[in-house]
Amino acid sequence: MTASPAPELGSLAGIAASVRAGERSARAVLAVSLDRVRELEGDLHCFNEVTVEAAEADADAVDRMVRAGLDPGPLAGVPVALKDNLCTVGIPTTCSSKILAGWLPPYDATVVSRLRDAGAVAIGKTNLDEFAMGSSTENSAFGPTRNPWDLGRVPGGSSGGSAAAVAAGMVPLAFGSDTGGSIRQPAALCGIVGVKPTYGVVSRYGLIAFASSLDQIGPFATTVADAALGLEVIAGHDPMDSTSLDRPAPSLLATLDEGVSGLRVGIVADFLSAGSECGDAVVAAAEALAAAGAKVDQVRIPELLLGLPAYYVIAPAEASSNLSRYDGVRYGLRVDGPDAETMNARTRGEGFGAEVKRRIMMGTYALSAGYYDAYYGQAQKARTLVIRAFEAAYRDFDVLLTPTTPSVAFPFGSKVDDPIEMYMCDLCSIPSSLAGHPAASVPFALSPEGLPIGVQVLAPALGEAVMMRVAASLEAAAPREARGPVTP
Amino acid sequence: MARLARLALDDDEVGRYAVQLSAILEHVDAVRRLDTADVPPTAHPFPVENVLRSDTERPSLDREVVLAQAPVAENDRFRVPRIMGEAP
Amino acid sequence: MTGYETVVGLEVHCELATATKLFCGCRNAFGDEPNTNVCPVCLGLPGSLPVVNRRAVELALRIGAALNCKAQRSIFHRKNYFYPDMPKDYQISQYDEPINVDGWLELPDGSRVGVERAHMEEDTGKTTHVGGGGRIHEAGYSLVDYNRAGVPLVEIVSRPDIRSAAQARAYVDELRSILVATGASDGRMEEGSLRVDANVSVRPAGATEYGTRCEVKNLNSLRSLERAIDYEVARQIELLEAGERVSQETRHWDEGDSSTHSMRSKEEANDYRYFPEPDLTPLVPDVALLTAAAEGVGAMPAERRHRLSNLLAAGSELATRRDGSTDQVVTVVDLGLDELVHGAVAAGADPRLALARAANEAAANPDAAKLLDPMAFAALLKMESSGQLSATQSKEVLAELMSKGGDPGQIARRLGYEQMDNASLGSMVDEVIAANPQEWRRYREGDDKVAQFLLGQVMKSSKGRANGKLVAEAFAFRRDA
Numbered sequence A: 001m002t003a004s005p006a007p008e009l010g011s012l013a014g015i016a017a018s019v020r021a022g023e024r025s026a027r028a029v030l031a032v033s034l035d036r037v038r039e040l041e042g043d044l045h046c047f048n049e050v051t052v053e054a055a056e057a058d059a060d061a062v063d064r065m066v067r068a069g070l071d072p073g074p075l076a077g078v079p080v081a082l083k084d085n086l087c088t089v090g091i092p093t094t095c096s097s098k099i100l101a102g103w104l105p106p107y108d109a110t111v112v113s114r115l116r117d118a119g120a121v122a123i124g125k126t127n128l129d130e131f132a133m134g135s136s137t138e139n140s141a142f143g144p145t146r147n148p149w150d151l152g153r154v155p156g157g158s159s160g161g162s163a164a165a166v167a168a169g170m171v172p173l174a175f176g177s178d179t180g181g182s183i184r185q186p187a188a189l190c191g192i193v194g195v196k197p198t199y200g201v202v203s204r205y206g207l208i209a210f211a212s213s214l215d216q217i218g219p220f221a222t223t224v225a226d227a228a229l230g231l232e233v234i235a236g237h238d239p240m241d242s243t244s245l246d247r248p249a250p251s252l253l254a255t256l257d258e259g260v261s262g263l264r265v266g267i268v269a270d271f272l273s274a275g276s277e278c279g280d281a282v283v284a285a286a287e288a289l290a291a292a293g294a295k296v297d298q299v300r301i302p303e304l305l306l307g308l309p310a311y312y313v314i315a316p317a318e319a320s321s322n323l324s325r326y327d328g329v330r331y332g333l334r335v336d337g338p339d340a341e342t343m344n345a346r347t348r349g350e351g352f353g354a355e356v357k358r359r360i361m362m363g364t365y366a367l368s369a370g371y372y373d374a375y376y377g378q379a380q381k382a383r384t385l386v387i388r389a390f391e392a393a394y395r396d397f398d399v400l401l402t403p404t405t406p407s408v409a410f411p412f413g414s415k416v417d418d419p420i421e422m423y424m425c426d427l428c429s430i431p432s433s434l435a436g437h438p439a440a441s442v443p444f445a446l447s448p449e450g451l452p453i454g455v456q457v458l459a460p461a462l463g464e465a466v467m468m469r470v471a472a473s474l475e476a477a478a479p480r481e482a483r484g485p486v487t488p
Numbered sequence B: 001m002a003r004l005a006r007l008a009l010d011d012d013e014v015g016r017y018a019v020q021l022s023a024i025l026e027h028v029d030a031v032r033r034l035d036t037a038d039v040p041p042t043a044h045p046f047p048v049e050n051v052l053r054s055d056t057e058r059p060s061l062d063r064e065v066v067l068a069q070a071p072v073a074e075n076d077r078f079r080v081p082r083i084m085g086e087a088p
Numbered sequence C: 001m002t003g004y005e006t007v008v009g010l011e012v013h014c015e016l017a018t019a020t021k022l023f024c025g026c027r028n029a030f031g032d033e034p035n036t037n038v039c040p041v042c043l044g045l046p047g048s049l050p051v052v053n054r055r056a057v058e059l060a061l062r063i064g065a066a067l068n069c070k071a072q073r074s075i076f077h078r079k080n081y082f083y084p085d086m087p088k089d090y091q092i093s094q095y096d097e098p099i100n101v102d103g104w105l106e107l108p109d110g111s112r113v114g115v116e117r118a119h120m121e122e123d124t125g126k127t128t129h130v131g132g133g134g135r136i137h138e139a140g141y142s143l144v145d146y147n148r149a150g151v152p153l154v155e156i157v158s159r160p161d162i163r164s165a166a167q168a169r170a171y172v173d174e175l176r177s178i179l180v181a182t183g184a185s186d187g188r189m190e191e192g193s194l195r196v197d198a199n200v201s202v203r204p205a206g207a208t209e210y211g212t213r214c215e216v217k218n219l220n221s222l223r224s225l226e227r228a229i230d231y232e233v234a235r236q237i238e239l240l241e242a243g244e245r246v247s248q249e250t251r252h253w254d255e256g257d258s259s260t261h262s263m264r265s266k267e268e269a270n271d272y273r274y275f276p277e278p279d280l281t282p283l284v285p286d287v288a289l290l291t292a293a294a295e296g297v298g299a300m301p302a303e304r305r306h307r308l309s310n311l312l313a314a315g316s317e318l319a320t321r322r323d324g325s326t327d328q329v330v331t332v333v334d335l336g337l338d339e340l341v342h343g344a345v346a347a348g349a350d351p352r353l354a355l356a357r358a359a360n361e362a363a364a365n366p367d368a369a370k371l372l373d374p375m376a377f378a379a380l381l382k383m384e385s386s387g388q389l390s391a392t393q394s395k396e397v398l399a400e401l402m403s404k405g406g407d408p409g410q411i412a413r414r415l416g417y418e419q420m421d422n423a424s425l426g427s428m429v430d431e432v433i434a435a436n437p438q439e440w441r442r443y444r445e446g447d448d449k450v451a452q453f454l455l456g457q458v459m460k461s462s463k464g465r466a467n468g469k470l471v472a473e474a475f476a477f478r479r480d481a
């Protein structure tokens, strides 16, 4: 089956401008969004919770501000969806895990507050692989999300719900988290734009941790400009996050249309496996940039291939510690037992799904006495090697291009029994996660079976502006039918 | 490992995870075998230091809100079954 | 315990006197209603992140400096273990790169105990065991209060340089004085601000290898510390004498039956899986931190004791300890009244008298004593030295001076402590002699004991106003005349 183009909601800037001008009410914009959710949610399962009442109250507040002559902000009346690992006060936040079912956070994530302050209207919490561990959203305790391009295929993950909601035109903007590719990979598989910012550009306060030294929050949108605006709103220093960089939010929109003339673009040859449709798209993307005036060359960075194994030591290790707190004592699920120790173990045994338990065990092993140096210690050194290799490459290039994913969206169930095969999905996205660098996925082509293919733009730390410029040029060169929104 | 991670697993799970974990370990073996003499570890992407806050009080949460989330609460405290182990 | 040497190392956990917790803005207070000083961070709620309290770092550096440690670049690690009183099921602590290393502490007897490290970490919550007499294993269930979770701690680890229970006690006592003097902690053991674990071993006298050590926990007072070490030393010697071996383990001091018990848990040996805390950045003792740490910190107790001792007459018979200090010196320094003494002596007061009044009478109300004007204190002491006031009167005036303030001369007059003129003193002495002819005879025959009696009679009839020294002189004058 193939998807058909969906009605456009209009650009974020357009929505916000009309709401700010009082031409359209936030409530009316919300109604369009909620209608679309009602129409498609049954097929797609993007959301763990659609918060209609809270959204209506927020929209009304925006409209009241407009009537009072106040400016609700740059996202006035824009409906947004939030990955269900971002804390929202009084609204269930589950990480798609049984262990957190029913938990009501007493606080908002910094990103959530910033969106509200910018006038955005959150319509609900989107599905994910449990605790953001996965690449297909099949690991959700509440059932998978489907890809709007083909309901028989995965939307990618872990932020599959957010990606599918944008790709299906339910919301023009959504947010996810990216630890090893969890924004970029589903963006690519759903034919939309997804951005992972430089580590520290967006506050992690209120993002339920998977791997603390890698996690970053970023936007999904159908266009580069919308993603840029979404990122501008949530970026900037936060005193609640010690790893938040103490510098102003990057200005992205101002330079978005400056083109790529004179920029040095490197194609990472190590990720162009012969004959793959995703690799072909990268070559075509590079040609398009060359035509727009960029200097394009191939570059070999074999150290980046260390990224995947290093990641699958570091991320589970940090996760094993981050997920210890789900012990049945203070919140969430409790499965009782005769003593506290048994209660803890039963709660965790029943509350966590298979992939989460697998990674907790892997991480516990990598940190345990006698293995720390061989695994965690070595992986941290491999991380240094990846960073050094990037540093060397960025002496010759302003940005690098790779496929976002090795393949297009795959059918449900095709990789669930083979963890390694599933982990390979993140091959191209992991290196910049380890380095803390920004990366964006832009829809660039369609596969022969009509599935979207993403191209990944990598830039050095804090290189968001140039990265988004390149992304905008790619977008201009890409066929319109390669990107959402679509109707399944 | 499951005990250290405090996970109750059935025999079936133990068997499955043992196979999968050894496959994963094999996959990450490239890292273990890496020659990293003179390579410093990276714990953090950016070398930021002394991120500190001032010693000023901020409002705490309402106890009712906090305890409302507890699986079991009693006497304004979180209740747990008896504890067998000692704190280190 | 002849034939064996005691070897003790102490781990002292000290709660820092900050306004807020180590990683969040919740109040750091003892005794508040349970679970009222909690927030997403110190409850370990999903998504929350720690941010280090600057003041806690300054106080940790201050403790390090007072213990002659080297301050260094440090990082936080996660110490992973499951326990209901620990909200994240890992403790943020410092591991192989602590903030302070390689110091020492000098005890009042002049001995020095090495300090291996003084590192920062967060405290845990408090667990109450319900049923089973409050004992953990017999309890029906437990209740947890997280007010204390996240309170900043500095753990001070001594080297195994301590050789007796008494020295261990002196070490903790001295450490407590330092912590209080620097303002780093309130040092209250009874409230758990100061908690001590002891690593105890014995070895044959003259041996260079250490024996197997046991860690003794639950030492809630200096007294239990001393008793537990004595018990543990005796237990270990008994084992060795019987040809058995001491096994390395953690033991629990039970105040009730005055013995230590093995705390074998059903868990295997813990594997804490330490790794660098990714949510925090390294600490570097830069100029700003070191300056703030040193700000307002005066001399340490050892130095202050030296200064006070030097003030006393050289070669004083009071100087019984090696560093020349006395119990009075220790008390005065401990209570922070040494500046008062120095001030009074500078204003002309007798050093010995100033020290005695500070260590005894002023010490009864140290808070008020600290507010005393050294000039007024000196004026009072001079009135006493010159015989203008009796010791009893002087103490009364001092009490009044501390509670209400004012001028000692005026207070003395208001209390009716007018100096008695020689004539009325003389007639009072003559009346006592007339009323007690037998005692007077014995006095003249050289019976010293009866002198006290006669003196007492005069004091009684003068209602304490007479100056004892002058009365004694009056009796002697009449005897020798």
Ligand SMILES: [Zn+2]
Residues within 6 Å of the ligand: C021, C024, C025, C026, C037, C038, C039, C040, C041, C042, C043, C150
């Ligand atoms: Zn708190």
